[in-house]
Amino acid sequence: MKKVTLSTILGGLLLVQMAGGVFLNFRFLGIFKSDIFTVDMSSLTTALGFATLMALMLSFINVVVGVIAAKRFQSQQPIFSLLVILVASLGLILTGVEYANLANYTAFIGDVQAKGLHELSESMEFIRRLIVSERNESHYLSLFFSSFSLFLFYALLYRATRIPKLLLAFAMTACLLQLIALGSTFFQGPVIVSIQLPLFITQLVMPVYFILYGFRANSNGIADDVKTNSVLNSHEEI
Numbered sequence: 001m002k003k004v005t006l007s008t009i010l011g012g013l014l015l016v017q018m019a020g021g022v023f024l025n026f027r028f029l030g031i032f033k034s035d036i037f038t039v040d041m042s043s044l045t046t047a048l049g050f051a052t053l054m055a056l057m058l059s060f061i062n063v064v065v066g067v068i069a070a071k072r073f074q075s076q077q078p079i080f081s082l083l084v085i086l087v088a089s090l091g092l093i094l095t096g097v098e099y100a101n102l103a104n105y106t107a108f109i110g111d112v113q114a115k116g117l118h119e120l121s122e123s124m125e126f127i128r129r130l131i132v133s134e135r136n137e138s139h140y141l142s143l144f145f146s147s148f149s150l151f152l153f154y155a156l157l158y159r160a161t162r163i164p165k166l167l168l169a170f171a172m173t174a175c176l177l178q179l180i181a182l183g184s185t186f187f188q189g190p191v192i193v194s195i196q197l198p199l200f201i202t203q204l205v206m207p208v209y210f211i212l213y214g215f216r217a218n219s220n221g222i223a224d225d226v227k228t229n230s231v232l233n234s235h236e237e238i
Helices: 006-026 028-033 041-073 078-114 122-160 165-187 197-213 228-234
Strands: none
Touching: 006 028, 006 041, 006 197, 028 041, 028 078, 041 078, 041 122, 078 122, 122 165, 165 197
């Protein structure tokens, strides 16, 4: 039976992260756009709990990517390996902040419904907008650092592997475009959606490459990777 490699695990995790992120942000969180006066609070709090757990797990994948990169390339690129883990960890922390803000918004809606309000006063609307703004800013900030950790990861692969440089250059450029798209929000601008497509393509192509060819495909396309079980025999379990 073929042994599972670290690159196969990483590729699978990145595909799960992409699919889960699309589902979470464009489908599952839709309930939070419902009318605050009529939305069912039981459904809202349940959605908050599951969304928080899902978001934290998806963000944690970037930390796992950093750990795998460190195990594979620490001897070659120790500083880069550490940076990937540190930046991914910061993204995870910011994801926690984002969902703490979403919890504040849920509590606000619960308070509005408990008071039997059917419209918001000027001061209440100001508070609502403030809470929503805090959630959105923390959301974009967490995505920014998660994308930055991916950029560092692909830069690490560029320096430490024989993966085609053109492929990795495209991946790094896609991450930079994502940083620009998200960075626009820091200046009170909208997310620049038109330049996010390359990252979507990257997060489909690169995981498939990792699964098929590993981290260090040679000129013949034969994977030259470390087997998971041999690594776990000499290191602590991931």
